[in-house]
Amino acid sequence: MISKVKHIHALTSIKRERVLPVAGHVLVRRMQKVSPSDVIVVAPLVSQFVLMDIAQGLNVNPARADELLQRQAGEDLVQGDVIAGPVGLFKRVVRAPQEGMVRIAGEGKVLYEISSPDFELQAGMEGTITNIIPERGAIIETKGALIQGVWGNGKTTYGVVQPTSNDLLKELVVEQLNIGFRGAIITAGFCRSPEVLEAAGIVPVKGLILGSMSANLIPLAKKMDYPIMIIDGFRETPMNKAAEKILIENKDKNIALNAQELDTFQGNFPEGIISQSSTSEPDLPSEVETLKAGKKVIIINGPQAPQIGEIEKIISGKQVLSNGVETQLAEVTLANEKSTIIPLTNLEIIND
Amino acid sequence: MNTTIVAAKSVIAVDIGSTITRSLFFDVVSGKYRFVAVGSAPTSAGAPHFDVTEGIWRSLEQLQYITGRVLLSEKDGIIIPGTPDNQGVDIMVATMSVGNPISVVTVGLLDTVSLQNARNLAHTTYANIIDEISLNDHRTSSDRINMLTRKRPDLIIITGGTNNGASHSLLSILESIGLSSYMLNESQRPHILFTGNEQLQDEVKSGLSKISKLRIAANIQPVLGKENIQPAQKEINEIYKEFRNKQSGGLREVLSWTEGTFTSTAAAFGRVIRFLSEKYEPEKGVLGVDIGSDSTILAAAFNGEETLRVFPGLGVGSGSAGVIEKNSLELIKRWMPIELSDQKIRDYIYNKSVYPCSLPLDVEQLEIELAVAKQAIRYAAEQTVPDLPKQLGAGGTLLPFMEPIIGSGRILTLAPKRYHPLSILLDGLQPTGVTTLALDQNGLLPGLGAVSEANPLLTVQVIESSTFLNLGTIIAPLGVARPGTIILRVRVNREDGRSFTRDIKYGSLSILPVELGEKVSLHLRPLNRFDVGMGGPGKSGKVNAVGGVLGIVIDARGRPLQFSLDPEKNRKRNEAWRKTFSKYE
Numbered sequence: 044m045i046s047k048v049k050h051i052h053a054l055t056s057i058k059r060e061r062v063l064p065v066a067g068h069v070l071v072r073r074m075q076k077v078s079p080s081d082v083i084v085v086a087p088l089v090s091q092f093v094l095m096d097i098a099q100g101l102n103v104n105p106a107r108a109d110e111l112l113q114r115q116a117g118e119d120l121v122q123g124d125v126i127a128g129p130v131g132l133f134k135r136v137v138r139a140p141q142e143g144m145v146r147i148a149g150e151g152k153v154l155y156e157i158s159s160p161d162f163e164l165q166a167g168m169e170g171t172i173t174n175i176i177p178e179r180g181a182i183i184e185t186k187g188a189l190i191q192g193v194w195g196n197g198k199t200t201y202g203v204v205q206p207t208s209n210d211l212l213k214e215l216v217v218e219q220l221n222i223g224f225r226g227a228i229i230t231a232g233f234c235r236s237p238e239v240l241e242a243a244g245i246v247p248v249k250g251l252i253l254g255s256m257s258a259n260l261i262p263l264a265k266k267m268d269y270p271i272m273i274i275d276g277f278r279e280t281p282m283n284k285a286a287e288k289i290l291i292e293n294k295d296k297n298i299a300l301n302a303q304e305l306d307t308f309q310g311n312f313p314e315g316i317i318s319q320s321s322t323s324e325p326d327l328p329s330e331v332e333t334l335k336a337g338k339k340v341i342i343i344n345g346p347q348a349p350q351i352g353e354i355e356k357i358i359s360g361k362q363v364l365s366n367g368v369e370t371q372l373a374e375v376t377l378a379n380e381k382s383t384i385i386p387l388t389n390l391e392i393i394n395d
Numbered sequence: 396m397n398t399t400i401v402a403a404k405s406v407i408a409v410d411i412g413s414t415i416t417r418s419l420f421f422d423v424v425s426g427k428y429r430f431v432a433v434g435s436a437p438t439s440a441g442a443p444h445f446d447v448t449e450g451i452w453r454s455l456e457q458l459q460y461i462t463g464r465v466l467l468s469e470k471d472g473i474i475i476p477g478t479p480d481n482q483g484v485d486i487m488v489a490t491m492s493v494g495n496p497i498s499v500v501t502v503g504l505l506d507t508v509s510l511q512n513a514r515n516l517a518h519t520t521y522a523n524i525i526d527e528i529s530l531n532d533h534r535t536s537s538d539r540i541n542m543l544t545r546k547r548p549d550l551i552i553i554t555g556g557t558n559n560g561a562s563h564s565l566l567s568i569l570e571s572i573g574l575s576s577y578m579l580n581e582s583q584r585p586h587i588l589f590t591g592n593e594q595l596q597d598e599v600k601s602g603l604s605k606i607s608k609l610r611i612a613a614n615i616q617p618v619l620g621k622e623n624i625q626p627a628q629k630e631i632n633e634i635y636k637e638f639r640n641k642q643s644g645g646l647r648e649v650l651s652w653t654e655g656t657f658t659s660t661a662a663a664f665g666r667v668i669r670f671l672s673e674k675y676e677p678e679k680g681v682l683g684v685d686i687g688s689d690s691t692i693l694a695a696a697f698n699g700e701e702t703l704r705v706f707p708g709l710g711v712g713s714g715s716a717g718v719i720e721k722n723s724l725e726l727i728k729r730w731m732p733i734e735l736s737d738q739k740i741r742d743y744i745y746n747k748s749v750y751p752c753s754l755p756l757d758v759e760q761l762e763i764e765l766a767v768a769k770q771a772i773r774y775a776a777e778q779t780v781p782d783l784p785k786q787l788g789a790g791g792t793l794l795p796f797m798e799p800i801i802g803s804g805r806i807l808t809l810a811p812k813r814y815h816p817l818s819i820l821l822d823g824l825q826p827t828g829v830t831t832l833a834l835d836q837n838g839l840l841p842g843l844g845a846v847s848e849a850n851p852l853l854t855v856q857v858i859e860s861s862t863f864l865n866l867g868t869i870i871a872p873l874g875v876a877r878p879g880t881i882i883l884r885v886r887v888n889r890e891d892g893r894s895f896t897r898d899i900k901y902g903s904l905s906i907l908p909v910e911l912g913e914k915v916s917l918h919l920r921p922l923n924r925f926d927v928g929m930g931g932p933g934k935s936g937k938v939n940a941v942g943g944v945l946g947i948v949i950d951a952r953g954r955p956l957q958f959s960l961d962p963e964k965n966r967k968r969n970e971a972w973r974k975t976f977s978k979y980e
Contacts, residue, residue: 045437064547066580089545092578094536094571147574154540154574193749257738258745277745305749307713308495310442330443344746344753344760366761367811370754388754 050191062180079201088162098151105151168299169318195302195313198270212281254282270302275349408842416450434458448645492660504555543575556592665703667844672696686804688712712751732969772823803835814976828928867943874925878902909942
């Protein structure tokens with residue numbers, strides 16, 4: 044059976060596409076080294092348009108209004124510039140409401156685009172530009188640690204990673220959130236209290252990485268100004284050991300946290316990237332692999348989630364679970380040497 | 396070699412679902428078309444493959460292994476058409492549901508008339524309505540232009556005006572749509588489907604065809620009060636194909652294998668339900684429900700008139716979080732016979748949505764999944780029933796009389812107990828009168844729908860080959876009484892001359908012990924003016940019935956099912972219903 048690979052790697056090659064949905068101006072070049080705050084591409088992402096009824100403004104018919112137009116499509120204007128007119132006894136005119144550009148003119152109307160600051164798409168991670176996507180963005184590559192999550196609140200940041208304790212087994216509580224975490228991306232085992240999310244916003248922390256979280260905190264987590272990434276799922280369990288080890292070992296290092304919303308179809312997962320200089324050239328991680336004996340796996344459902352173990356053997360044929368569900372099972376040896384039986388569907392491969 | 400589907404003998408119907416791609420193999424056995432086998436594999440339409448052919452190829456490899464028939468060749472790929480030595484397949488058709496929903500802006504004149512037509516049309520495919528424009532919204536033209544350029548919909552559906560009716564108001568809205576499309580990059584311009592006043596078609600063409608991907612269909616409401624959705628539905632399906640073609644690689648190859656016989660799973664599902672209603676001309680409507688990982692489909696048809704509703708983001712896998720978000724935890728909990736904390740239920744549902752392929756490990760997790768399935772279907776039914784024809788049966792928010800009702804989806808077919816699918820369909824749909832609940836146990840409906848237009852014989856012969864599992868004949872009397880009041884007297888006459896009578900009390904759920912496949916004659920005598928679909932309240936009658944997996948089920952719990960504000964009372968009622976079913980397991 045084929046399984047998705049959950050990406051938790053201490054050192055791997057990472058390749059990410061940073062692109063805008065609209066055409067813009069790419070500011071980087073191939074082989075350029077970038078830091079997370081470097082701007083990759085700029086574009087007027089959100090234009091604001093005003094449809095101006097020139098004929099009505101000048102109190103003439105549309106044909107006459109077109110004759111009185113002083114500007115053509117494509118002309119840049121500043122606030123107060125005359126677009127059409129003057130006409131009549133009182134020299135009536137129509138002026139530009141703000142700095143902008145005439146986009147379409149005719150039939151007594153003008154579609155006017157108000158100038159808006161360009162949207163700047165940042166690199167979001169350290170790395171090297173390996174490819175330019177014309178007018179849209181670039182491909183960035185780096186080497187380092189990669190921790191993939193399953194839920195994010197749609198925000199991104201970059202900062203120093205700070206575990207809230209020496210291990211990431213425990214619940215994050217308000218008392219832990221002291222001023223020392225101000226501006227840091229903090230990590231903890233799990234969270235079940237809304238007060239904690241609010242207190243973290245008051246500190247303020249720069250980001251929050253949790254092993255798990257109660258699902259009833261989702262609406263509040265979405266409202267928080269700082270990025271929140273959940274690595275393992277919705278429950279009250281410690282962080283999986285592979286991710287915990289990486290985050291503890293990389294304490295005080297910079298992490299690029301992209302807590303984007305999960306979109307498995309597009310392959311968009313929330314993730315944290317800690318770039319590292321290394322002489323080795325690790326391969327790009329595989330996305331899917333076959334579940335078989337010897338494979339390291341993470342349990343994704345049930346009381347043993349998110350423990351990590353190794354497949355001892357795949358039990359042949361379908362077996363019946365206590366609830367009557369028929370499925371194929373694997374015998375998995377956990378870190379504590381204990382053996383357990385888990386449905387293959389409840390395992391993901393992990394190559395840390 | 397040009398093979399027509401009618402002349403063909405073997406057919407493969409591929410269904411590219413959100414998690415699984417299935418290849419169904421049909422062939423002629425003893426002179427009749429039969430379903431032979433199915434191969435399945437993980438869908439590869441999205442990341443990391445972005446190529447549907449990988450999943451199709453693997454499912455065909457499995458099919459090849461199961462059937463022993465060589466379907467694939469390393470040199471030529473899929474062997475189409477079949478060879479004289481029984482290699483390959485003569486015809487292939489494909490359906491697809493995987494992918495993020497199409498974002499749609501609906502446009503109409505009045506909220507309750509043309510805009511409702513546009514909504515109904517959007518809901519026939521995998522679409523999310525992200526905004527609406529009508530005369531009732533008071534945004535300026537500038538606001539509308541800004542909305543459209545910011546939200547960048549994939550599709551704008553324009554309705555409004557009967558033929559020879561209103562035109563001026565619609566033209567002013569069209570101006571905003573045209574200008575906004577013009578302002579977008581060519582690759583971002585939306586598809587536009589105009590299905591309004593036919594007198595405006597020329598103006599629409601001249602104004603929009605050069606700046607958008609324009610399609611025009613016959614007026615969805617040519618005269619007031621008459622919805623003509625099918626021409627526009629065909630166009631929506633074409634747009635769906637184009638859209639998916641852009642999103643996933645390999646579809647061009649699929650189109651070449653299928654010679655273009657490719658459609659959305661929902662459209663194919665709706666087509667086969669319509670086909671059943673045309674072919675068998677039942678007095679009642681035919682209803683199909685398909686509950687998938689990400690979406691739920693409800694299709695009803697009355698003498699060839701089809702009502703199709705697709706609910707993306709409402710399912711039992713990745714769509715399970717949508718069930719809680721569109722409803723509430725309480726509405727899910729009310730279906731559970733065991734007590735679990737809110738947190739446990741909510742956490743499980745959200746975990747399921749991020750790990751949709753994971754399986755329930757114990758009874759508690761299974762009960763959560765069954766409750767999610769019931770509520771997903773309940774929600775879909777509540778949204779759809781008001782749009783169904785009112786002339787048959789209950790009306791209002793109750794399901795009209797339907798026969799049969801067919802359920803499809805892995806949560807139904809893979810449920811461990813035989814009563815689980817019946818219980819999900821019975822509670823979710825809450826049928827009325829006398830009907831049969833059947834299970835599409837091999838997931839054939841979309842494939843049969845895809846084939847039906849070109850080769851109706853295959854569809855008929857496969858359906859008549861007992862492909863659907865009869866879960867049970869359902870008798871659901873309509874009316875109101877005090878709990879415990881006798882509302883129905885049923886006499887069951889067996890073919891061997893034996894008979895027995897049961898008095899049915901209001902509020903009860905009972906099962907009449909009739910063997911699977913056993914033919915019986917039922918004499919139904921409703922009391923207290925209850926209606927069992929025999930021509931009106933209090934009317935008695937005879938019906939012939941066939942025992943299903945659970946015999947004959949008499950659901951006298953009332954319609955719609957009423958729940959207590961006390962969760963413990965609801966839990967106990969569910970427990971009692973479950974005991975009734977499990978006695979006959």
